[in-house]
Amino acid sequence: MIGNWFKTTLLMAAITGLFGVIGLMLGGKAGLLIALLFAGGMNFWAYWFSDQAVLRMYNARQVDAQSAPQFYQMVAELAHNAGLPMPKVFIIDEAQPNAFATGRNPEHAAVAATTGIMRVLTERELRGVMAHELAHIKHRDTLISTLTASVAGAISAIANFAMFFTGGSRDDERSVNPIVAILIMIFAPLAATLIQMAISRAREFEADRGGAAISGDPLALASALQKIERYAQGYHMMPAEQHPETAQMMIINPLSGSGITGLFRTHPETSERVDRLMAMAQAR
Structure with missing residues (x-):
């Protein structure tokens, strides 16, 4: 718990610093002040409220x-097992x-599943x-x-907004160098992605281990991961495609992209996750 609070504080500090750098590059000292105020409000x-925003992005409906008696009772039993x-x-x-x-703590948490996962598993x-x-x-x-997920989306939006700072009149000394704006547009979203990568992969391994302990059935989760990855490749999830910063929240990456995007995976390889779960089952 202390470790995660430290990570959260460090994450917020990194985000504030990134916003500050963008503001300084775009608007000098005034831009820095505005960016820091914006970052504070964003944090x-x-x-x-970010959990509510993510659920709205996916048009999630509460049951x-x-x-949804069977699904709700399943979650209730597992929550009881987990304390x-x-x-x-x-x-x-x-x-x-x-x-x-999603949710800021166990007292304000939510779980969400697609109708697709409930159908194929x-x-x-x-x-x-x-x-x-x-x-x-x-x-x-x-x-x-x-x-x-929320702040990475904001950083990407601000980076795209940087292009509007390049057009000032010729005698406007405050207009931003187009090269600087282009660099911000490229590297700010990249920095946000790297922040996500830094905290996401290890989380999935730990959640696999913890989930296997809660359900008492590591082989079931291993089988589910294999099946989800196989089926997910055949379907596009439009909310995830429109908000790719939320992809790291999912149990399996929902995005359809491949190739160079594989260099920036927010999820571990499914095969490695399955191997670890198999090892857990053999050790029981």
């Missing part, structure tokens, strides 16, 4: 014991099989997936993943 908003408060439960109407958890496999998501909540790293 405050992201801490309290309960009446509207967690009951999270809010959401379903996303998307064909791609995937799931994620067996009940045993789905339990493994939801146990994985509850492990994210138990480890208190949902705040970090949601913060990075």
Whole structure:
């Protein structure tokens, strides 16, 4: 818990610094001040409201014991096994099989699963997936993943906005050098991606381990990961494509891109995750 609070503080500091550098390059001292004020407001908003924003991005609908009795009861049993408060439960109407958890702490947490994942997985496999998501909540790293998703999107938007600072009149001394603006447009989103990578891959291994312990069935999660990756390649998830900064929240990367994007993977290789889960099962 202390480690994750340190990571969160470090993440917010890094984000504030990145916003400050962008502001300084775009607008000098005045730009720096504006950027720092914006970063402070962004950090405050992201801490309290980013989870709600992500759920809205995916048009997630909340369900309960009446509207989705089997799924809701499954989450309730797993939350009890994990010693967690009951999270809010959401379903996303998307064909791609995937799931994620969000929320600033276990008392304000939510889990979400697509209709696709509920269709292609067996009940045993789905339990493994939801146990994985509850492990994210138990480890208190949902705040970090949601913060990075929200702020990475803001950084990318600001970087794209940099192009508007290049057009000032010829006698406008405050207009930004086009080369500087282009560099910001290229490297600011890259920096945001690197921040995501730095905290995402290790989280997935730990959530796999924790999820296997919560469900008591590491082989079910291993089977689910293999099946999700296989099926996910055949479906586009438009909210993820429109908001790629949220991809690292999912149990499997939902984006359709390949090639050079593989250099910036936010998820470990599924084969390595499966191998670790198999080893856990053999050691039981």
